[in-house]
Structures are given as C-alpha cells and as structure tokens.
Amino acid sequence: DAGVTQSPTHLIKTRGQQVTLRCSPKSGHDTVSWYQQALGQGPQFIFQYYEEEERQRGNFPDRFSGHQFPNYSSELNVNALLLGDSALYLCASSSTDEIQETQYFGPGTRLLVL
Amino acid sequence: AQSVTQLGSHVSVSEGALVLLRCNYSSSVPPYLFWYVQYPNQGLQLLLKYTSAATLVKGINGFEAEFKKSETSFHLTKPSAHMSDAAEYFCAVSSNQAGTALIFGKGTTLSVSS
Numbered sequence: 058d059a060g061v062t063q064s065p066t067h068l069i070k071t072r073g074q075q076v077t078l079r080c081s082p083k084s085g086h087d088t089v090s091w092y093q094q095a096l097g098q099g100p101q102f103i104f105q106y107y108e109e110e111e112r113q114r115g116n117f118p119d120r121f122s123g124h125q126f127p128n129y130s131s132e133l134n135v136n137a138l139l140l141g142d143s144a145l146y147l148c149a150s151s152s153t154d155e156i157q158e159t160q161y162f163g164p165g166t167r168l169l170v171l
Numbered sequence: 172a173q174s175v176t177q178l179g180s181h182v183s184v185s186e187g188a189l190v191l192l193r194c195n196y197s198s199s200v201p202p203y204l205f206w207y208v209q210y211p212n213q214g215l216q217l218l219l220k221y222t223s224a225a226t227l228v229k230g231i232n233g234f235e236a237e238f239k240k241s242e243t244s245f246h247l248t249k250p251s252a253h254m255s256d257a258a259e260y261f262c263a264v265s266s267n268q269a270g271t272a273l274i275f276g277k278g279t280t281l282s283v284s285s
C-alpha cells in the first residue's frame with residue numbers, strides 16, 4: 058500500500074500565477090483534506106472533499122479551490138498567488154466507513170512563491 | 172469553537188531524561204485530541220489520539236498522554252528520551268474521532284542532547 062502520495066514534491070511560482078497540487082489517497086480511503094503549513098507554524102485546515110464535493114472549509118479565501126475525482130484523488134488549485142502562499146501543502150485521507158481509523162497524511166508539496 | 176495552545180515552542184532534554192510537551196485545549200463540544208510528530212522535510216505521523224475511551228492514552232515509540240478535563244490539558248510524555256525523538260510535535264483537536272478538519276497548535280520543537 059503506497060499510502061497518501063502527493064505531487065509535485067517541490068514547486069516554484071511567481072506572484073499572480075496559478076498552481077495545481079495533486080493528491081492520491083491511501084487505498085480504501087474516500088475523503089481527502091488539504092492543509093497549509095507555513096514555515097514555523099502548525100498546519101491550517103483548508104478544506105475537505107467527499108463524494109466529489111467540498112464538505113467543510115477552513116478560513117481560506119476563494120482563491121483556494123479544489124476538486125475530487127471519481128477515483129477519490131484530489132487537486133488543490135490556488136489562483137493569483139501571493140508571497141504569503143509559500144508553504145508546505147499537506148494532503149490527508151480518511152475513510153467514512155472506518156470512522157475509528159485516523160486520517161493519514163502525505164509528505165506534502167513545498168510551494169515557493171517569488 | 173475549538174483551539175489548541177502548546178506551551179513552549181522549544182523544549183530541550185538530555186538523552187534518557189523525561190520528555191514533557193504541554194498542550195491545552197478549548198472546545199465547546201467533547202473534544203477528540205491528537206498528537207502528531209513531524210520529522211524534517213516529512214509529513215505528519217500520528218503518535219496517539221484521545222477518543223474518550225480512556226483518559227491515559229498510549230501511543231507509538233513509548234509516548235503517552237493523559238486527558239485531564241478539569242485542566243483542559245492533554246500533555247505528551249515519554250519516560251526516557253532518545254536522540255531519534257528530536258522532531259517537531261503538534262497537538263491538535265477535532266470534533267470527530269477520525270481527526271478530520273484538525274485544528275493544530277503552533278508546535279513544539281524537541282531537541283535531545285547526548
């Protein structure tokens with residue numbers, strides 16, 4: 058079992074550009090959550106996807122959007138990048154059938170905005 | 172609303188000494204509490220979680236934590252530190268036992284000296 062995988066591992070963009078990050082959940086998991094971890098801070102919840110719909114959202118602007126595909130994989134899109142969007146973006150997956158099983162985190166995508 | 176406060180951004184111990192990382196929470200609903208560890212350039216790994224089954228929770232790598240409702244605390248301890256325990260530790264709270272939509276503290280860096 059590959060666990061949660063994310064791509065790319067690193068990414069450099071300039072202000073104003075758009076970026077797409079990808080996540081494949083652990084086998085058997087149907088729910089994907091995204092977190093932003095700025096340098097020296099704890100992760101912050103962006104949103105969660107289940108059944109291809111956004112189910113919960115944290116305190117992030119509409120520039121942050123996502124998508125979940127029928128195979129449960131997910132994308133995080135960020136438009137009009139700001140310097141402050143530089144962070145480690147973590148994906149986590151969980152299963153609605155196994156509520157006692159905690160979500161698993163991927164290794165993250167490190168985004169640098171110049 | 173839920174929140175977590177980790178007391179002490181940096182804790183230093185000698186190898187073999189007791190490890191104590193402090194976490195206090197605030198929650199308007201019964202909380203589910205988690206401790207995660209993050210090694211450099213890696214994602215988050217679950218150490219242990221409190222789901223109301225028992226107030227003393229044992230986790231991986233010899234760590235344990237005790238839920239104290241009267242003190243709104245969930246401190247992480249380990250009797251004897253190893254060099255390999257040096258990492259960033261995060262306390263988090265969720266409204267569900269799967270730990271989705273987690274709210275994290277700012278983290279505590281643990282340093283272990285020989």
